[in-house]
Amino acid sequence: GILHGHEKLPELQSGNCSVLNCRIILEINMASGQQWVLVEMVQAFYEAPAYHLILEGILILWIIRLLFSKTYKLHETYKLTEKEKEDLIEEWQPEPLAPPVSKDHLHLNYDLVTGPPSHKIILNGKECINFASFNFLGLLDHERVKEKALASLKKYGVGTCGPRGFYGTFDVHLELESRLAKFMKAEEAIIYSYGFATIASAIPAYSKRGDIIFVDEAACFSIQKGLQASRSFIKYFKHNDMDDLERLLKEQELEDQKNPRKARVIRKFIVVEGLYINTADICPLPELVNLKYKYKVRIFLEESMSFGVLGEHGRGVTEHYGVNIDDIDLISANMENAVASVGGFCCGRSFVIDHQRLSGQGYCFSASLPPMLAAAAIEALNIMEEDPDIFTVLREKCKHVYKALQGTTGLKLVGEPFAPALHLQLERSSGSRDSDMQLLRTIVDYCLERHVALTLARYLEKEERFLPPPSIRVVVTIKQEKEDIQRAVSCIKEAASVILK
C-alpha cells in the first residue's frame, strides 16, 4: 500500500498540489509516523486498481469467516467419560493366544527318528531306507566329515557366543568363505548360520521400498518371507514362463519411459530358483540372462537344491548351462542339502556381497555359525572337489528312479529327470486337500510298513501365496543301491494300486 502511494505521488503533484501541500504540513506538524502511513494508505486506497481491492476484500471476509467458524477436530468429536472407558475395558475379551488344534491335525504328529538320520534310518521304531532326507551326496554320515567336525569341536567348543561383529568371527568362517568363493569361481562369499535366513536376509538388504521385484510363482517360502520383509513391489510371473516375464518387463519399461527421473532410482530384480523345491524343475537361465541385459534388471538366483547337484563339478545351474557366473548378481544357497551341514551362503562379486556384511539382518544381528559345522562344510567341499564323478553318478541314479516311477497307477511324477527331489502327486484329486493328504499319508504309511521311508511335502496352507498340490517327496541320494531303488519303486507302485484303486 505504501509503495503504491509513493509511485503515484509524482503524478499527483501536478494536479492536487495544494491538497498535498496541506497534508504534508499537517504531517510535519504531527511528526508521527503513523499518521503519515495512514494517509498514504488512504491515498493508495483511492488509487489502487479494482481487482486488487476486490481480492483484498475477499481475503478479509475469508479470514473473518475462519475466525468465527467452529474448531475442526481430526479425531472423534465426542469424548468418553471415565466410566464408559472402564466399562469398555471390562467388556473387552481377546481371542485365545493360540487357537486350539485338533488332535488328529495332520501336521501335529511328528515322525520320530531314533538314531542318526542317515541312509538307513530308524523311523517310528522301524529301520528303513531313507528316501526322504535331502542327503543328495550321502555326506550326512561320512566318516571324514565327522572326524573334521570332531577335531573342530576339540579346538573351539560348540558355540560361538557372539555375532560376527563381536568376536564371533573364527578363522574357520573365513576359510569356509574363501573356499566357497573359490569353488563357485566368484569373488566373495558370505556365510549365514541358518539356511532359511540366507535368502530371507539377502533380498531385503538390496531391495527397499519402491523397488520392483519380479518373482516366479513357484518360489519357496523363504524367498516369500524375504520379499515381504523388503516392502518392495512384487510382480509374479507364471512358473518358468519367459513370455509372461517379458510382458511384465515391457510394461515396466513403458512405465519408466513415462517417468524417467523416477526410473533412474528404482532398482529392479528378478528372483528365481535354480531347481525349484516345489516343482522340481529347472529355470531357463540363458534366457533370463538375455532378459537381464535387455531390460537392465539384476538376477538373484537361489540354488539350494541345485548346489552340489547340477553341473560337471557341482557348481549348480550356472555350470549346467555354461553361463558365466559374473552375469548373475547374487547366488544364494543353503548348505543343508548336498553339503549336509547347517547354514547357508551367498556368493557373487565383492561389490555386491560386501554390502550384506552391514545390512544383512540375519548376519549382523545373529550369532555366527558354530565352527564345527563350518569345518564339516569345508570337509564336504573337499570331498566334492576331489571326486567330481559323484555328480554324474547322482544324475544317473536320478534318471533311473525317474524312469522307474513312470506309469504308477493313480500317481503322476512331477519334476525333471535329473532333479534329485521329485514329487508324486495324485492324478485325480478328490476335491478336498485334507482327504488328498490323508490318502497320500496312507501310501506313506504303507511304504513305512515295508521299510521304505518317504514323507509328505509339507506347506503352511494359509501362508503360501501359490499353494502347491499335495504330494509325496521322493529324494534320490547317492547311497541308494539298485536293490534299494528297486524295492522302493515296487513298494510305491504296490501301495498306489492297493490304496488308489
Next chain:
Amino acid sequence: MTESPATKPADGDVCQRVKNGLNLEKNGVLKSLHRCHEQQPKHHCQPEEEEDFVPLYQDFENFYTRNLYMRIRDNWNRPICSVPGAKVDLMERTSRDYNWTFEYTGRVVLDVINLGSYNYLGFAENTGPCADSAAEITMKYGVGVASTRQEIGNLDRHEELEKLVAKFLGVESAMVFGMGFATNSMNIPALTGKGCLILSDELNHASLVLGARLSGSTIRVFKHNNMQSLEKLLRDAIVHGQPRTHRPWKKILIVVEGIYSMEGSIVRLPEVIDLKKRYRAYLYLDEAHSIGALGSRGRGVVDYFGLDPCDVDVLMGTFTKSFGAAGGYIAGKWELIEYLRSHSHSAVYATSMSPPVVEQIITSMKCIMGEDGTTIGCDRVRKLAENTVYFRRRLREMGFIIYGNEDSPVVPMMLYMPAKIGAFGREMLKRNIGVVVVGFPATPIIESRARFCISAAHTKEMLDRALSVISEVGDLLQLKYSRRRIQPSLSLPCDDIVFEDIDD
C-alpha cells in the same frame, strides 16, 4: 588423541577431523568429490558393464559407512582362533589402505582377556562333560539333519531337549528352533496377524521388530521400560479399538526383553505382569540375554523376580549366550506349543537343529539344574552374580558412567563421543583386553558406548587386571565423566550391600 590411521588425512588437501562433527558432512562431500581425482582404491564404484543399470546403492545411503565406519572398522569383526572363553587368541591383522582391506600377519595375539563374548556361565569350553558328550554324539549322529521337523528331521534328541527345557523353565511344554533370530522372526507371525496389536518396547532387538513387521499386525511403541506409557497405550487401544473402524482388537501382545543388550537394563516384570492381567493382554518375553544369567537358580528374569512362569504367556530365549551352543526356544502352555508345532514357519520349512548342538544344550542345562550330580552349575550362577556386582561397583567407584541394572551382567560404559570409539577399542587391544564398542546405528550417535559382558569364567585376577587397564585408558581418553562421589567400599566383593557409614 592417540596415534591412529584415522587421524592421518586420506587426501592431501582436505584435512578430515572426524572429531569435529560440525564440518563432517561438508568435508565428507568434498572428499567424495576429491576421490574422483585422487588415487583412492575404487572400492565402491560400479563395474563398467553395469553402467546402464540403476545403481545398486544410493550415494547417501552409505555415506556414513564410507566416511565414519571405515576409519574405525578394525574394532569389529576381529577374527579369533580359539575357544571364545574368558581368554581368547586373536589373529593379528593390519591394513595398509586405512581399513579398506586387511591382511593377516600370521601372528596370533595370545591370551586376550575376553570382555566381549556372550559367555555368561562359561560354557564355551572345549573340554569337560559338555564337550565330551557333544563329541560322542558327533560321531554317532553326524552333524547335519537335512530335513525339517515336520518331515523326517525330528530326532529323539530334539524331543528330549524340549522336555528338558520345559522342566528347566517350569512350564508345561517347549519347542526348539535352529536359530535364535529366526525363532522371533518366524513365530511372532504365527501368533498374531491382521487385526491384532503389538506393543513393543522402544529398544527391542531387530529380530523382534522384524517378526512384528512380518506378522502384519499394527505395531505401537512404548517408551523404554516406562509403565505409564505402556498403560496409556493399553487403555487407548482397548477403548478406541482399531484405527478408523473402531472394531475391537483381536488380541494385544506386549513384547519385551529380559535384559536389553545395549542398555543392560532389566524389564520391570512384576509391573508388566500386573498390567497384562488387568487389561487381558498377552506377554511375550524374550530372554535372550537373561536366561541362565539372572536369578538365584539361573532360570532367568522370572526367577530373578521370584514370579510364576505360568504368568508369562510366551517365554522365548536363545541357547547362544549362557549355554554355549546355538538356537532358540519358545515355551509356554501346552496348547500354545501344539499350535506352534503345526503352524510355525520354522517347523515346516527350516532344517532342524544339529545333533551335537542339541547335546551341548542338554548337558549344560542339566549342569545348571544340578541334575548331573555336581554343583558346578550352581557355583557358576553364583560366581556370575558376584563378578557382576564387583565389576559394576568398581567401575562406578572409578568414576565411569554405567548404564543398566545393578545385577545385569551386561555392562555398558558410556563413551559419548564417536571419536573415542576407535580410540578406546584400539587402546584396550594394545593392552591385551578385547572389548566391544558400539556406535551408530545401534545406539544414538552421541551415546556411543563400550559394552562389557561379564562371565562366570572370569577370575578375580582377570577382572582386576581388566579394571586397572580400563582405568588407565579412561584417564588417557578422559572417560571418567561421572560427578558422583562414591566412597570406595571396604567390604569384600561378595557382599552386595554397601553401607557407607560403617567404618569399623
